[in-house]
Amino acid sequence: MSEVKTDKLSPRTDNGTLTVGDSGDTLTVTSGVTFNAAVTGSGAAITALNATNLASGTVPTARLGSGTASATTILKGNQTWATFYETGTWTPVFAGSGTAGAFTYTAQVGHYTKVANVITAQFRVAISAIGTAAAGYLYIQGLPENAYEYPGIVFSAIRNFTSGDVPSGGYIQSSTNYMQLMRYDASDPRNGWNTHCGGTALTTTSEIHGIVTYRTSAT
Numbered sequence: 001m002s003e004v005k006t007d008k009l010s011p012r013t014d015n016g017t018l019t020v021g022d023s024g025d026t027l028t029v030t031s032g033v034t035f036n037a038a039v040t041g042s043g044a045a046i047t048a049l050n051a052t053n054l055a056s057g058t059v060p061t062a063r064l065g066s067g068t069a070s071a072t073t074i075l076k077g078n079q080t081w082a083t084f085y086e087t088g089t090w091t092p093v094f095a096g097s098g099t100a101g102a103f104t105y106t107a108q109v110g111h112y113t114k115v116a117n118v119i120t121a122q123f124r125v126a127i128s129a130i131g132t133a134a135a136g137y138l139y140i141q142g143l144p145e146n147a148y149e150y151p152g153i154v155f156s157a158i159r160n161f162t163s164g165d166v167p168s169g170g171y172i173q174s175s176t177n178y179m180q181l182m183r184y185d186a187s188d189p190r191n192g193w194n195t196h197c198g199g200t201a202l203t204t205t206s207e208i209h210g211i212v213t214y215r216t217s218a219t
Helices: none
Strands: 004-009 018-020 027-029 039-041 046-049 061-064 074-076 084-089 093-096 102-115 118-132 138-141 153-161 169-172 178-184 193-196 202-215
Antiparallel strands (some): 018 074, 046 061, 084 102, 102 118, 118 202, 153 202, 169 178, 178 193
16 A cells, blocks of 8 residues: 655745745645745746746645655745645554564554654554464554654554453654554563563454554654
């Protein structure tokens, strides 16, 4: 499944020069964004749709950039001009750290919203058969971007994992895009989750739903 992204700018007015950078993503300027000054591109051709005057006026829809490329960052001087956010889908996948495993999936649902450098990703993943068992630590892979530091995960529903190896939490390893599933220590649950779930935690009907919010960079 391919990743789908939609980049948007909230309507607002700017009275300074807008410097447009280049990127491979598509940017949609929503109706009501008003440019009250010249728009300049650093070596980039600027094409506006449904706009008669880039220097002053409302631009309902625009592609900014060179050729099929477009801008994902618009700057006023050295400051971010508009709040940037992105929505899209991602494909959650069970995998072991030693042997990835092979599974028949009945659900692989992932949605995310990114605001500046913060991503909130929701997921639901379920299987109906195990072709090759996972080995090592149990992961959910496929997050849209790598995480900064070690954010934690919140699970909303868990069913049909192996007794004694049921996920109770987890985290994203810094600079990776996969979640490591953790369980309570079997000897004393008061210690919280401090033991990795193994690949054998999965059964042929395991299912898990959850959400994680994480930064992609320090700033």
